[in-house]
Amino acid sequence: MIGKKTWIIPDGFLQPKSIGNQISHEAVCVLNLTDQLAEIQLTFYFEDLEPMERFFSECGSERTHHIRLDKLTDQQGKEVPRDVPYAIKVDSTVPIIVQHSRLDTSQEALALFTTMGFPIE
Amino acid sequence: MIGKKTWIIPDGFLQPKSIGNQISHEAVCVLNLTDQLAEIQLTFYFEDLEPMERFFSECGSERTHHIRLDKLTDQQGKEVPRDVPYAIKVDSTVPIIVQHSRLDTSQEALALFTTMGFPIE
Amino acid sequence: MIGKKTWIIPDGFLQPKSIGNQISHEAVCVLNLTDQLAEIQLTFYFEDLEPMERFFSECGSERTHHIRLDKLTDQQGKEVPRDVPYAIKVDSTVPIIVQHSRLDTSQEALALFTTMGFPIE
Amino acid sequence: MIGKKTWIIPDGFLQPKSIGNQISHEAVCVLNLTDQLAEIQLTFYFEDLEPMERFFSECGSERTHHIRLDKLTDQQGKEVPRDVPYAIKVDSTVPIIVQHSRLDTSQEALALFTTMGFPIE
Numbered sequence: 001m002i003g004k005k006t007w008i009i010p011d012g013f014l015q016p017k018s019i020g021n022q023i024s025h026e027a028v029c030v031l032n033l034t035d036q037l038a039e040i041q042l043t044f045y046f047e048d049l050e051p052m053e054r055f056f057s058e059c060g061s062e063r064t065h066h067i068r069l070d071k072l073t074d075q076q077g078k079e080v081p082r083d084v085p086y087a088i089k090v091d092s093t094v095p096i097i098v099q100h101s102r103l104d105t106s107q108e109a110l111a112l113f114t115t116m117g118f119p120i121e
Numbered sequence: 122m123i124g125k126k127t128w129i130i131p132d133g134f135l136q137p138k139s140i141g142n143q144i145s146h147e148a149v150c151v152l153n154l155t156d157q158l159a160e161i162q163l164t165f166y167f168e169d170l171e172p173m174e175r176f177f178s179e180c181g182s183e184r185t186h187h188i189r190l191d192k193l194t195d196q197q198g199k200e201v202p203r204d205v206p207y208a209i210k211v212d213s214t215v216p217i218i219v220q221h222s223r224l225d226t227s228q229e230a231l232a233l234f235t236t237m238g239f240p241i242e
Numbered sequence: 243m244i245g246k247k248t249w250i251i252p253d254g255f256l257q258p259k260s261i262g263n264q265i266s267h268e269a270v271c272v273l274n275l276t277d278q279l280a281e282i283q284l285t286f287y288f289e290d291l292e293p294m295e296r297f298f299s300e301c302g303s304e305r306t307h308h309i310r311l312d313k314l315t316d317q318q319g320k321e322v323p324r325d326v327p328y329a330i331k332v333d334s335t336v337p338i339i340v341q342h343s344r345l346d347t348s349q350e351a352l353a354l355f356t357t358m359g360f361p362i363e
Numbered sequence: 364m365i366g367k368k369t370w371i372i373p374d375g376f377l378q379p380k381s382i383g384n385q386i387s388h389e390a391v392c393v394l395n396l397t398d399q400l401a402e403i404q405l406t407f408y409f410e411d412l413e414p415m416e417r418f419f420s421e422c423g424s425e426r427t428h429h430i431r432l433d434k435l436t437d438q439q440g441k442e443v444p445r446d447v448p449y450a451i452k453v454d455s456t457v458p459i460i461v462q463h464s465r466l467d468t469s470q471e472a473l474a475l476f477t478t479m480g481f482p483i484e
Contacts, residue, residue: 002129002241008244010306010341011271011356020228029132031166031208045273045306064131064166064208087273087306087339097208097239099131102354107262109230109351109472112223114132116239118339118358120244123371123483141470150374152408152450185373185408185450218450218481220373230351230472233465235374237481250365252427252462253392253477287394287427329394329427329460344475349383351472360460360479362365 002033003095007117009088012044014070016083017106025070026102028117032059034094040065042072044080045087052078059096090117123154124216128238130209133165135191137204138227146191147223149238153180155215161186163193165201166208173199180217211238244275245337249359251330254286256312258325259348267312268344270359274301276336282307284314285331286322294320301338332359365396366458370480372451375407377433379446380469388433389465391480395422397457403428405435407443408450415441422459453480 015024032038042055054074059065069080080086090098098117103110136145153159163176175195180186190201201207211219219238224231257266274280284297296316301307311322322328332340340359345352378387395401405418417437422428432443443449453461461480466473 002127006244008273008275008339010273010339011269011308011343012306013308022227027132029206029208031129031131031210033129033210045304047305047307051304062166062172063168064133064206065168066132066134066206085271085306085308087271089273089275097129097131099236099239101132101234102356104352104354105228106264107347107351109228110225110232111352111354111474112225112232112234113343113354113356113476114223114234114236115341115356115358115478116236118341118361119239123369143469148374150448150450152371152373152452154371154452183408183414184410185375185448186410187374187376187448218371218373220478220481222374222476226470230470231467231474232353233467233474233476234355235465235476235478236357237478240481248365250394250396250460252394252460253390253429253464254427255429287425289426289428293425327392327427327429329392331394331396344477346473346475348385349468349472353473353475355464355475355477357462357477357479360462360482 001095003097004119005092005095006120007090007098009100009117012086012088014080014082015104015106019105022105024103024105025068028067028090029099030059030065031097032061032063035061036094038096039093041091043089047085122216124218125240126213126216127241128211128219130221130238133207133209135201135203136225136227140226143226145224145226146189149188149211150220151180151186152218153182153184156182157215159217160214162212164210168206243337245339246361247334247337248362249332249340251342251359254328254330256322256324257346257348261347264347266345266347267310270309270332271341272301272307273339274303274305277303278336280338281335283333287329289327364458366460367482368455368458369483370453370461372463372480375449375451377445378467378469382468385468385473387466387468388431391430391453392462393422393428394460395424395426398424399457401459402456404454406452410448
């Protein structure tokens with residue numbers, strides 16, 4: 001099976017400021033090459049708060065899902081907080097591949113970064 | 122043999138907008154250190170559509186190829202769609218090393234990102 | 243246990259110039275998924291100077307810490323030097339996951355980059 | 364021994380244009396944690412030309428070296444060509460850790476990207 005069921009992203013941050021017509025955001029980009037639906041749980045870790053564990057998403061078989069963290073809500077309707085450093089653990093019911101990207105439009109021109117998640121055996 | 126035959130890139134996106142004299146694009150950058158031609162197939166996965174599988178490229182022995190995804194066409198002349206999230210699987214007949222980069226010139230100044238592909242054993 | 247106790251980041255640099263309201267900086271972003279406090283030592287390596295070894299930080303259990311390198315001081319109050327290339331070794335008493343990011347605001351618009359650290363077995 | 368003796372970077376490019384007081388460039392950033400000098404050979408691979416193999420550099424024990432590719436010359440005084448896609452193989456006499464970064468100042472604001480090299484066993 002291609003991929004891993006758990007991935008880690010230590011550097012998460014939702015830039016609160018956006019200039020122009022693109023919103024500052026992050027995305028957890030998933031590819032599911034199995035023949036089953038991937039049920040995905042995202043846990044957010046903070047510097048001074050208890051983890052938030054109740055965020056869920058999914059990715060179909062042979063589909064990608066670029067999960068927008070600025071649009072994600074947990075089971076109680078809570079959003080991922082902006083302007084606070086966090087880290088992310090991504091757990092899936094089937095093996096997936098995970099990449100994390102940030103778009104920052106807080107100044108006159110946008111900035112982008114990306115990295116593969118760190119896969120857990 | 123140096124490299125792997127299959128590589129995954131979950132975060133693909135062709136920015137539709139370009140400002141200035143550089144076109145927003147992505148490249149799948151390949152290095153082939155074997156003594157044979159690498160015949161390369163690229164499969165594109167989407168959020169709500171069936172995968173597009175008929176994209177082919179190649180890379181000579183001891184050569185690099187920075188495959189421009191905005192210039193790639195499949196066997197029917199179809200282009201990789203712009204303004205739609207996708208993921209990429211790269212399959213090669215011989216082991217290669219794969220890196221993926223994006224240039225975004227949608228605002229007044231360009232942005233760049235890059236990551237190694239995720240190698241499949 | 244999830245993660246590794248030692249991580250390497252070869253490309254470190256604190257941009258001396260900042261424009262606008264964001265300071266150019268780097269962060270070593272740590273996630274600790276163990277049930278113990280991670281006591282962290284950072285060693286900085288230079289091109290022409292002896293390493294600086296006396297920088298310490300920490301990360302609680304189930305917490306992240308985005309360690310700002312522009313704010314870090316060693317046991318004698320010394321800062322990480324700006325405008326000098328360096329590399330970083332991160333050692334932790336328990337397994338952690340480490341990502342490194344740079345914000346550069348030296349020109350009219352900011353630039354960002356990131357990568358996972360290189361884990362040592 | 365920490366690190367590997369061979370590293371691959373598929374996406375190399377020296378942007379020919381620079382605006383402002385920072386020159387567009389790339390760096391191969393090396394950390395040497397062994398107790399011996401690392402003698403380093405860089406080979407550049409192109410899309411349509413034979414590889415250039417005669418580039419040498421070094422990195423002392425417990426030192427980093429951010430090898431500027433825009434300043435590197437081979438044994439005949441040749442520079443790495445600008446405005447041409449290339450890939451890089453880095454070979455060292457002792458294990459090292461390698462990260463690759465690009466600074467692009469071709470538009471009004473700079474852009475940065477980075478990734479760890481791909482280590483060869």
